[in-house]
Amino acid sequence: MQAGYLFVTSFFMLMLASQFTYTPNVIAAPTLKFDKPSYTPFDKVTITITDSSYNKDSEKIDSVEVTLTGTSSSQKVTLRETSSNTGIFSKEIRLSPDLSKFPGDMEVRRDDGITASFRIDADNIITESVFIVYHEGVASFDKPSYGITDEAKVTVNDRDANRNPDVPDIMDVKIWSGTDPNGITLTLREVDSSSGVFEERLLFTMKDVSSGNRLMVSDGDVVSVRYTDNTLPQPAKLSADGIITLDVKDVVGTSVFGKQIPSTQRAPASEPILVDSFGETLTQISTYEQVLIQSEVVNMQNRKQPFAYIVQVKDSDGVTVSLSWLTAELPANDSLKVSQSWLPLTAGQYTIEIFVWEGIDKPTALSPTKIKNVQVLR
Numbered sequence: 429m430q431a432g433y434l435f436v437t438s439f440f441m442l443m444l445a446s447q448f449t450y451t452p453n454v455i456a457a458p459t460l461k462f463d464k465p466s467y468t469p470f471d472k473v474t475i476t477i478t479d480s481s482y483n484k485d486s487e488k489i490d491s492v493e494v495t496l497t498g499t500s501s502s503q504k505v506t507l508r509e510t511s512s513n514t515g516i517f518s519k520e521i522r523l524s525p526d527l528s529k530f531p532g533d534m535e536v537r538r539d540d541g542i543t544a545s546f547r548i549d550a551d552n553i554i555t556e557s558v559f560i561v562y563h564e565g566v567a568s569f570d571k572p573s574y575g576i577t578d579e580a581k582v583t584v585n586d587r588d589a590n591r592n593p594d595v596p597d598i599m600d601v602k603i604w605s606g607t608d609p610n611g612i613t614l615t616l617r618e619v620d621s622s623s624g625v626f627e628e629r630l631l632f633t634m635k636d637v638s639s640g641n642r643l644m645v646s647d648g649d650v651v652s653v654r655y656t657d658n659t660l661p662q663p664a665k666l667s668a669d670g671i672i673t674l675d676v677k678d679v680v681g682t683s684v685f686g687k688q689i690p691s692t693q694r695a696p697a698s699e700p701i702l703v704d705s706f707g708e709t710l711t712q713i714s715t716y717e718q719v720l721i722q723s724e725v726v727n728m729q730n731r732k733q734p735f736a737y738i739v740q741v742k743d744s745d746g747v748t749v750s751l752s753w754l755t756a757e758l759p760a761n762d763s764l765k766v767s768q769s770w771l772p773l774t775a776g777q778y779t780i781e782i783f784v785w786e787g788i789d790k791p792t793a794l795s796p797t798k799i800k801n802v803q804v805l806r
Contacts, residue, residue, distance in 0.1 A: 456480065460494075460546050460556045467560055468659075469525035469536050469671070472593040472622060475544055477507055480515035492517045492546065499540040505533075522593065523560070525671045530591065536560045537670045539662065562664075562673070563587050565657040567601065567681035574651070574685050580630040584616055584679075587624035588659035599626050599655070605685065606649040607731045608638045614653075632685060634730070646731035646760070647686035648694075655679045695733050695758060695794035697723040697784045702802065703767070714805045715772055722767035723782055723798065727758035734758075735794055738783040739768040744776055753788060772804040 458479035467473055475494060482492050490509045495502065507517035524532025536542065540560040547553050565586030574580050584601060591597050596618035604611025616626035631642045638644045645651065657677045664675040702710045703720045713719055721741075727733045734757045741750040752768045772778065780802060784795035 458548050458554060460544055460554050462556060462558045466558055467523060468562065468588045469523055469538060469560055470530065470588065470591050470593065471523050472520055473523060474518060474520045475507060477517045477546055478515060482517070483509065483513060483515040486513040488512055495545040496534065497543045497545065498534060498536055501535065503534065526669065538562045538666060562659045562661045564660060564677065565589065565655055565679045567653045567655045567679045569653065569681055569683035572683060574632060574683060576632055576634060578632070580683065582614060582616065582628050582630050582653050584626045584655045585624060586657060589626065590618065590622055590624040593622040595621055602654040603630060603643055605643055605645045605651045607646040608644040612638045612643060614641055645685040646729060648689045648729050649685040649731065651683045651685050653681045689728055692793050692796050694729055695725050695727050695735050695784055697725050697782055697795040697798055700780060700782050700798055700800050712805060713772060713802060715775055717772070719770045719772065720767040721770055721780055722765060724763055724765050725758060725784055726763040727761060730760050732757055732759055733794065734787060736785045736788045737766045737768065738785065740781045741770055742779045755787065775804050775806045778802050778804060
């Protein structure tokens, strides 16, 4: 009887052991983290420690102490448990490049670093470090092109321009078009208190002058936004105050209004003809005979277009024997007959080349190059 009892007892114990496995209570290793991989000197920093062993009282908010060390300072900060019984401790501190000018808890400059140290016990410390950096801003429009009824969104993304992480900041940018190169100054507002992303809407007009957030444009205009960034990353040198950089960079974004006309189709020139001083077409040319090389330049745009009409004459060896030009301005959708004089001194074969540029010092072609071969007689 006793042997049977022992057998049954052992059997049931074996069955129980096969269904239930003992798992020891494993405590996760403490962790120390920053909320971002890097910061600007104007940022807010959140430090978080996860350590269940410091959750001393499950019904109360516990706290731990962390040491923050910068390039020129060190301080202790207290992290409070996010709520009772979580074992997660957090603290937010505000950085400042100059505590006398910008409110903050810790002074840092570009290229500094911050190290957080947390003592787990008498023998162990964990640390985590981050860098303080500047970024290059980006200016942009939300579309590659717009129509007259469209509303453009102008955006500048620059984390360093977030000077006050408690409230949205503002910044001014320059907006202009081909029709209105003076343009407007547009004030952009940060989309939230600490994003470093600034936006504002832009409207267009083809009749009225630019004002407010409305820009005067014509069909085919390039519309531009310029933001001057004075908080640049290395190798830009910091100024004496350690806040801005001595170097600045104009960050430009562009879009197009209406249908953009290719550059060489904006003011095309007709095939050149040779005329005399009375405007009569010449059928033959002789040496020492004054010749006018004439073309008609047509403005294909709904806006005025400055231009330079350039005439180059080469001999049969490709040597330039004459180079002349004139500058003028074409009204919108208008044309103009222009000419330059040439006095051939020797007989022979010559090549005439016609260029239409935005200006003598702006070699953007407004027309395909026109070429005419002529024979000069004795």
